[in-house]
Amino acid sequence: DAGVIQSPRHEVTEMGQEVTLRCKPISGHDYLFWYRQTMMRGLELLIYFNNNVPIDDSGMPEDRFSAKMPNASFSTLKIQPSEPRDSAVYFCASSPRYGYTFGSGTRLTVV
């Protein structure tokens, strides 16, 4: 198994642009999580899905952030419009029930 695959690995964009981060979870994992890593707050949970259904999006910082999971093998996290304070590393993780496997992350820089 290739593990959790995230793309792109790095993204540099200008303020105001739309950014889309992608994640392919491990096959058979029912749960998918989006986290954001910052120096101040560490790893923050943004949203998680169970069987493609969003369960808890209380960590999504603003309406500028949205996430979808159209099928069991793909999820996206979109930021529109992006702002410099969104610069961070975004991780996707999947889990069968317990036990997370993280992807390698997307480093987002908004200038």
Add this chain to the structure above:
Amino acid sequence: DQQVKQNSPSLSVQEGRISILNCDYTNSMFDYFLWYKKYPAEGPTFLISISSIKDKNEDGRFTVFLNKSAKHLSLHIVPSQPGDSAVYFCAAREGQKLVFGQGTRLTINP
């Protein structure tokens, strides 16, 4: 509000000595606690965990201690090795969610 806190952003330890990483939490409903290790440009990987009904769990060089009354857990690494240099995240489980701390950067000096 930060439910899981790691108050030491960094720690430096000499090779062969003991490394002790600390973590505090506020939510009594957490039922499991975990430590993750993260190398640069990689995602966090699971290291060791402990159930809330236990006070100690050991796996090789790694031991996690839980003090429920103090809402405190610690990770002991002994002896510390250069490959242990990484960022360590403490996490607590609530339902299906893991709540993470800010992380502690551990540096093992030769």
